[in-house]
Amino acid sequence: MCTPYHNASCKNCQDRFGSILFKAEKCNLEEIEASKVCTTYKKGQIVFQEGAYPFGIYCVNTGKIKLSHCGDDGREQIVRLAKPGDIIGYKALLSAERYTASAIALDDSSVCFIPKDLFMSILQKDASLSLEMMRILASELRKAELKITHLAQKPVRERLAETLLFIKETYGVEQDGATLNVRLSREEIANLVGTATESAIRLLSEFKKEGLLELQGKKIRLLDLEEITRAANLQD
Amino acid sequence: MCTPYHNASCKNCQDRFGSILFKAEKCNLEEIEASKVCTTYKKGQIVFQEGAYPFGIYCVNTGKIKLSHCGDDGREQIVRLAKPGDIIGYKALLSAERYTASAIALDDSSVCFIPKDLFMSILQKDASLSLEMMRILASELRKAELKITHLAQKPVRERLAETLLFIKETYGVEQDGATLNVRLSREEIANLVGTATESAIRLLSEFKKEGLLELQGKKIRLLDLEEITRAANLQD
DNA sequence: CTCATCAACTGACGCAGATCAGTTTTTCTT
C-alpha cells in the first residue's frame, strides 16, 4: 500500500516551497535528510489517525493532506488543509499527547517522516528552527480563533464563500486561472465550512445561479472573485 | 488609572502557580525580573487592544483576564480566559502581527509586562523556555480546534454545560466548593459559548429548574457536576 | 454493457435558536 523510500531530497522542498525545515541550520537539516523516510499514500489513505501516539512529524513532499477531527456523533470536521512543504503532526508531538486529528491524503501524496527523538533534539539546539516553529503555531492559533468567531457569528453562506477563498489560497487554481486545484466532495466542503452537506450543495448552486462560479462535477471554477469576497463579508 | 510598579516578584508567581516563565534558566529569569513592569488594572480596563502592535508579552500576577475578538458585526467572541501565572499576548508577538484579540480585566488585576526585545532574545538562547512555549501553543491550538468542532456540531445546551465546566476548571470555585469563582455577565457567558444572550439566560434557568445549578445574581453554584457533565455530552 | 453503489442534487418539513419587544430586577448615580 504505502511505499517507503529515501530518495526524495529535502532540497526539492526547499527550492519549491521554502518549507519551515529550512530555517534549521545546515548541519541539522543534513541530519534530518539522513534520517527521514518518505512514504507515498494513495488518495484516501491515512497518514496518521486520531487517538494514536505520535512517533515523529511529517513533511508533505507532494500531494494534498486534510486534517480532520471526528466529532462525537461521527461527523467529520476538517481543521486544516496541508500542501507540499507543510509539516503536519507537530501539535501532538509538542504537547506530548495523542493525535487529536487524523491526516488523510486528498490526492496521491508523498510524505516524509522525521522521527520524534531526532526532531525534538534538533528543536532544542536550533533556535532558528524553534522560533519558526513558534511562528507557525502562533499563526495557526490565530487562524483557529478567527474560525471560532466566524463559526459563532456568521451565516453559512458567508462561511462557504470564505472557505472557497481559503481553498484557493491553499491549493491555488489550475491553468485556466479559475478552477480550484483540488477535488473535494460536497461533504468535505461542508465539513470544512461546518454545515450539513445539503446546505453546502444548495448554497453552491445558489452561487452558481448568481454567476459567482461554475460547477462541473467536483470541479469548481471561481468566476467572480470580487463578488465571492463580498459574499464572504470579510472585515479583516 | 493603571498604576505601574516593580515590586511584584516573579518568585511569587513561581511559588503559587508554576508559571511558564519558570521553565527559563535562572539567569534569564533574573533578567526578566529586572526589566518587567507590573501594572494594576481595574475591572473592565483594557490591557491591550485588538489591532494594536505588540511591544511585549504580559504575565498575569493576580486577577482574571478575558481575551476576546470583536466580530464584524460588533459582537464579542471570548477566545480565552487567563488566570494568574498565565501569559497573554504571545500569539501576536510570535507571529509578528497585530493583536487579533483584546485583553480586558474581569476583576481588578495585576499584570506584569515583559518587553518584546528582551523576551525574544531570551527565547532564542533558552531552549527550555522555547520548548515550553511551544507546548503551550500546541495545547492552545488543540483546544481551539476542539472548540471549532463543537461549535460546528453541538447544540447550544451542550456547549453551555461544557463552558460552565471550563470556567470551573479555569477559575475554580469559592469556599463552598460549588460557586464559580468569577463574575461574568450573561452576555459574557453567551459570548464564550457562541450564542445569543437570551439563549444563554434561558438555558441557565433551564439548568436551574432541573436542579443542576443555583443562580443568585451573577453567582453560579454548580450543584450536580455529574449531570452537568452528562449535559455537556463529552466524548473525550 | 448492465447492474450496483455512492455522490450530487432537490423538495418538504420541522425545530433550534436568533431576534424583537416588553417587564422586572439589579446596580449605579446624584
Add this chain to the structure above:
DNA sequence: AAGAAAAACTGATCTGCGTCAGTTGATGAG
C-alpha cells in the same frame, strides 16, 4: 433614598438551516 440606566429575564415570533426522503447522475465492478 429616589431616579436613571443597565442587566436579567420572559414571552412571542420568525427563520436559517438541519433533517428526512426521494430522484438523478456519476463511477466502478463484473
